[in-house]
Amino acid sequence: MPTITLPDGKTKSFDKPVSGLEVAASIGAGLAKAALAVKVDGELRDLSAMIDRDAGVAIITAPKPGQAASGEALQLIRHSAAHVMAEAIQDVLGKDVQLAYGPATDTGFFYDMFVPAGKKFSSDEFGAIDKRIAEILKEDRAFTRYEVASVEGLKKLQAEGNKYKVDNAERALGMASSVYQGKKAAFSEGNAAAEARSAVLSFYATGTPGKNWEDLCRGPHVPSTSRIGAVKVMSLASAYWHGDETSDRLIRVYGTAFASQADLDAYLKQREEAAERDHRKIGKALHLFHIDEDVGQGLILWTPNGSIIRKELQQFIAGELRKQGYTEVFTPHIGRLELYKTSGHFPYYKESQFSPIIERDALEQLSAAGCSCAEMIHRVEGVSERLAKGINERTGKETIEKSRVLPDDKLIEGFMLKPMNCPHHAKIFASSPHSYRTMPVRLAEFGTVYRWEQSGELNGMTRVRGFTQDDAHLFCTEEQVPAEIQGCLSLVKVIFGTLGMKDYRVRVGLRDPDSNKYTGSKDNWDKAEAACRDAAKSLGVPFSEEPGEAAFYGPKIDFVVKDVIGREWQLGTVQVDYNMAIRFDLSYIGSDSSKKRPVVIHRAPFGSMERFCGVLIEHFAGAFPLWLSPEQVRVLPISEKTNEYAMKVHAALQAAGLRAEIDTSNDRVQGKIKAAAELRVPYLAIVGPRDAENGTISLRARGEEKDLGAMKLEAFVEAAAAEYLSRAAVLGVKP
RNA sequence: GCCGCCCUAGCUCAGUGGUAGAGCACUCCCUUGGUAAGGGAGAGGUCGAGGGUUCAAGUCCCUUGGGCGGCUCCA
Numbered sequence: 001m002p003t004i005t006l007p008d009g010k011t012k013s014f015d016k017p018v019s020g021l022e023v024a025a026s027i028g029a030g031l032a033k034a035a036l037a038v039k040v041d042g043e044l045r046d047l048s049a050m051i052d053r054d055a056g057v058a059i060i061t062a063p064k065p066g067q068a069a070s071g072e073a074l075q076l077i078r079h080s081a082a083h084v085m086a087e088a089i090q091d092v093l094g095k096d097v098q099l100a101y102g103p104a105t106d107t108g109f110f111y112d113m114f115v116p117a118g119k120k121f122s123s124d125e126f127g128a129i130d131k132r133i134a135e136i137l138k139e140d141r142a143f144t145r146y147e148v149a150s151v152e153g154l155k156k157l158q159a160e161g162n163k164y165k166v167d168n169a170e171r172a173l174g175m176a177s178s179v180y181q182g183k184k185a186a187f188s189e190g191n192a193a194a195e196a197r198s199a200v201l202s203f204y205a206t207g208t209p210g211k212n213w214e215d216l217c218r219g220p221h222v223p224s225t226s227r228i229g230a231v232k233v234m235s236l237a238s239a240y241w242h243g244d245e246t247s248d249r250l251i252r253v254y255g256t257a258f259a260s261q262a263d264l265d266a267y268l269k270q271r272e273e274a275a276e277r278d279h280r281k282i283g284k285a286l287h288l289f290h291i292d293e294d295v296g297q298g299l300i301l302w303t304p305n306g307s308i309i310r311k312e313l314q315q316f317i318a319g320e321l322r323k324q325g326y327t328e329v330f331t332p333h334i335g336r337l338e339l340y341k342t343s344g345h346f347p348y349y350k351e352s353q354f355s356p357i358i359e360r361d362a363l364e365q366l367s368a369a370g371c372s373c374a375e376m377i378h379r380v381e382g383v384s385e386r387l388a389k390g391i392n393e394r395t396g397k398e399t400i401e402k403s404r405v406l407p408d409d410k411l412i413e414g415f416m417l418k419p420m421n422c423p424h425h426a427k428i429f430a431s432s433p434h435s436y437r438t439m440p441v442r443l444a445e446f447g448t449v450y451r452w453e454q455s456g457e458l459n460g461m462t463r464v465r466g467f468t469q470d471d472a473h474l475f476c477t478e479e480q481v482p483a484e485i486q487g488c489l490s491l492v493k494v495i496f497g498t499l500g501m502k503d504y505r506v507r508v509g510l511r512d513p514d515s516n517k518y519t520g521s522k523d524n525w526d527k528a529e530a531a532c533r534d535a536a537k538s539l540g541v542p543f544s545e546e547p548g549e550a551a552f553y554g555p556k557i558d559f560v561v562k563d564v565i566g567r568e569w570q571l572g573t574v575q576v577d578y579n580m581a582i583r584f585d586l587s588y589i590g591s592d593s594s595k596k597r598p599v600v601i602h603r604a605p606f607g608s609m610e611r612f613c614g615v616l617i618e619h620f621a622g623a624f625p626l627w628l629s630p631e632q633v634r635v636l637p638i639s640e641k642t643n644e645y646a647m648k649v650h651a652a653l654q655a656a657g658l659r660a661e662i663d664t665s666n667d668r669v670q671g672k673i674k675a676a677a678e679l680r681v682p683y684l685a686i687v688g689p690r691d692a693e694n695g696t697i698s699l700r701a702r703g704e705e706k707d708l709g710a711m712k713l714e715a716f717v718e719a720a721a722a723e724y725l726s727r728a729a730v731l732g733v734k735p
Numbered sequence: 736g737c738c739g740c741c742c743u744a745g746c747u748c749a750g751u752g753g754u755a756g757a758g759c760a761c762u763c764c765c766u767u768g769g770u771a772a773g774g775g776a777g778a779g780g781u782c783g784a785g786g787g788u789u790c791a792a793g794u795c796c797c798u799u800g801g802g803c804g805g806c807u808c809c810a
Contacts, residue, residue, distance in 0.1 A: 237805035641765040
C-alpha cells in the first residue's frame, strides 16, 4: 500500500503498487501526457516502473518548445536517442557494426561502435541515418525493459558475439572483465558501478522484445520513440574502448537530441552563432592577433589592433588595483631552477613546463665527460642538501625525497621559463622586512608565464603555451584573509560590471573531507573556507561549493562567466596558500615582536590576458565598446572634394585622443560604409559639402540601420571622448 | 601526446594524374558620388616543407610542420 510523497510535500496513498504513469495521471492528465520518467527516492526510473513501497516521487516532464528543459529530461531524451541512432546506423550500415557504449553528454549523446575493417563510415551517411531516425521516431515504438538472470543474459550476449557488450555486462555484474584488462576504470562511474552487484541484466527493446531492435542497458528511457522529439547526427570522432589507447579503436558518433524540433533548431542556430563568434575567425578578420608556426604553437603575437584592446584592459585593471592598494612589480620571464625547486614546482610539474635551460658550457663538459641523458636528468632534477634540509626543517616533515638530494658538485644548475609568478613575488616580499603594521603586501604584475600544454589542447587565444596573467600575490596575516578575499571579489565585480558581463558564477573549492593530503592547520582551513564561502555569498551571484576541488595548500574560488549566447568560460581563480610562505621561509614581525608566517593569496581573476581577450572577442562578437575598439571613429568623405575637410575632422578626433582613421579611397560612400561595418568600427563620421559648410559631421553608429543625423564636429568630439573615458559598455553618442 | 580530417594568392574558397583558377583585398585608370560593394585594367601562388611512385603530381604514397574536431591531461 504505497504512500508517495511529491516534491511539494503532498502525499498520496494507493491501495496497490502503481506505475509512475499512474501517479502522474492521479495528479493530472496534462502531467501524465508530459511525463517522461519518474524519480523514486532520487533514483531515475522508467515511467512504467512499479512503485510498491512508500517513496518520494517526482515526475520528470518534457519541456514545451522554447522552455528550458531539466537536465534529467534532456538526459533521458538523449540516452533514448542514442539507442535510436544506434538502430538507425545498424539499419543503414549493417548489423556487423558492433555497439560499445552510448551515453548522454552535456550537449547531446554519443555512441562508440566498432566498424569492421573495410566498411566505410563517413559523414556522407548522416543524411541516411537522420532519415532512418526520423522514421523510428514516427513509428512511436515503446522502450520496453525486460530483465534476465545474469547467467542467461551473459550467454545471450556471448551468443551475439559482441565482446564490448559482454564486457559491459560483466562490469555491471561486478565481475572482473574477461575482455578488458586495461589500467583505467574510466567507465565505472554511472555506468557499470550503479548496477554492480545486481543479479540481473536489463535490456531495452525499442518496441517488442524479440521482434524489434534491443540493447543491453541500465535505463531508464522515455516511454516511446516519439517522445524524443528531434535528433540529429552531428559528427564522427575516434575513441578508444574505455579511453585506453592500448585497447580497440572505436568510432564515436556524436548526435544531439531535444524534446522538440524547435529546440533542436534553436540549438543548431546557437552553434552557428558560436562559430560566427569564434575568436579565431574574428581575430583574423579584425587583425587582433596572429599565431605563426615559425614562432611556435600556442604563442600569441599581439598585433597592433589586439594590443590596443589588451592595453586598455590592463590600464583599466591596473587603475582598479591602485584603488585597492596594490603595488605593481615587474619580474623577468625566467628564474633559476633552484627557485622552482624551493617553490616545489620543479620537477613535480615538469610535464607541463618547458624544459630547463642549461648553460652551454655545462652541457659541453658533461657531454665530454660521457654523462648519460638519464644521469643528466637526475642531476638537473636533484636538490642540494642545504635546500632539502631548509625546506624539511620549516615544514617539519619530509617534503623532498631522499633520492633527489645530491651533493652540490653533482647538481646541474640551469634556468626555467617561469610557469608561475609566485616565486618571484615571494622573493620580492622577502627582500625587505615586514611587520604586522605594514601588512598586507599586495604585489601585482601582468606576469607572463609559460606552460607546456599538450599540442592537442591548444586553441586560439584560450589555450596557449605563453600567457600573461593578471596576477597578484597578497601577503597577509591570518586575520586579514577574509578581507583580502572579499577585495578580490569586489574587483571582479567592478570589471565584469564595466564590461556588461552580468552573468557569472563562482565555484568554491573546498577540502575533500576524506583526505589528509592538505597542508596548514585545520583551524586555518576552516577559517579560510568560511571566508571563501562568505565572500562568494556576498557577491550576489550563484555559487557552488565543490568539496575535493581545493589545492593541497588551500581553498580557492573560481570564476565562470557566461557570454551573451549562454556559453560558460572558466576564467581565473583566487587561491589561499598556506604552503608557499613555509617553503620560502617568509615572515613578518607580529605585534608581540615574534616572527609570524604570512598567508599568501594567489589571484588572477581573469586568468590570462590572452584567454580573457579571447572570451571578450566572442562575447562582443568583435563589436567592442568604444573604449576597447581598436578603431573608434572612421571619417568617410563623400568624395575627394571633401577630403580636405575630412582631414580636419580626423585631426580633431586624434587631437582629442580618439583612435580615428580616414577613408580617402575613391569608393562611393556606400562602399566605405560596408568596409567599415565589416571591421565593426563604432562610429562613422560621414562628411560631405554640406558638413564642410556647417562644421558638422553626419553620424552613423555601428548596428544602426541608417544615419543618426548631423551634429557639430566639436559636440561629436566631446561626446565621443567622454564615452571613451567613461568606459561605457554601449555606444551612446547621438546628435 | 593519441585518433580522424584539413593546409592552393593577403583573406574566403574551387580545382582528384595532363599548360594553376574565382570572388574580395591590393595597384592604376575612368567615375566625384549623401549612408551596407559604381565600372575597367593590372599585379599577385616553386599548391605548408622534404622525399618517393609516374612519361607526367596541387591531385597517389611516405616522413615532417601547422590547423580543426575528438580523446586524454591540467599547479
